[in-house]
Amino acid sequence: MPSVLEVGEVAKPIPNDDEVLMRIHSVSINDWDWGLVRGKPFVIRLFFGLKKPKITIPGVDVSGKIEAVGGNVSSFNIGDEIYCDLSDCGFGGFAEYVCVPESHLSKKPFSISHNDAAALPHAGLLALQGLVEKGEVKTGQSILINGAGGGVGTLGIQILKSYDGLTVTGVDSSEKLDLMTSLGYDRVIDYKKVDFTDTGEKYDLILDTKSHRSVFKVARSLKKNGRYITAGGSMARLLEIALLGSLISLFTGKKLSVLIHQPNRGLDQLSLLVEKGQLRPVVDGPNGFDQIPGLIQYFGEGRHLGKIVVEIEK
């Protein structure tokens, strides 16, 4: 549980030749952190330790400044403001310093703060990779995002704004519907009152951040040649979609698949959208470092709006 986390002193890390030493200004909270502190779902233990976690400092989405560079680092210098996702290079974002391979870094957009930048990498790229790369969104389409008031959905709707003539429906709990409307969702649905797969409405593209419905139900909500992409949800549903999705695709032409997140791939594209003024994260916070355990619990209970951000260096 999040209460197992303690504040402690560790040695300042030293970057190897391909890494930079980053002084972390801000970090945001993700599903990885919620999963790591509980060891759930079980699959997380297969990767990060069966009995106890191999990762002792969680935290993946960080923004900060370079304080030292390794001998082979060529594209970044001391003093550069950078941001990135640490989920495939050892985590460690709930700290003052972390070493990061140069290959994982992007320059922080000038026009936003570290607090905003820390909210972007993980959720922003799930949205970009789900809607644009795998979803191949096209102008004029009818789109639904399930779990639209969280990190992915609040960034996803802004990414979709560069496409003309879209009709975008967002599904989430009632407390998040006003925020979703203010961000540009054309229609909003409270999932506790209405099951979007029961309305008879059909979509060209569905991005699901919380898959809980059967693969057959979601397939029925797709138009001919429509795509359903899930980023997360119950393990049983994800397995069902991975196994049966391609079979359904074979018979119906509809494409149903699980998104495999590629950390940091496309981060410069997000930076461009930010610099154009098209993308601004919804930040829940900023909060203080000592609040992290409580914030992870708050995240797990789904009470947050957008991304929960922690400011490490004031």
Ligand SMILES: NC(=O)c1ccc[n+]([C@@H]2O[C@H](COP(=O)([O-])OP(=O)(O)OC[C@H]3O[C@@H](n4cnc5c(N)ncnc54)[C@H](OP(=O)(O)O)[C@@H]3O)[C@@H](O)[C@H]2O)c1
């Ligand atoms: N595919 C990959 O490689 C990969 C990698 C990392 C993470 N992920 C997954 O990607 C997803 C990230 O989403 P996120 O950052 O946007 O999460 P988030 O910030 O937690 O947002 C999820 C939203 O979904 C809502 N929700 C919960 N149950 C729902 C339901 N049955 N129907 C509709 N909405 C529901 C939540 O609201 P309430 O709680 O108020 O209901 C919350 O607003 C997570 O599922 C994560 O596990 C995938």
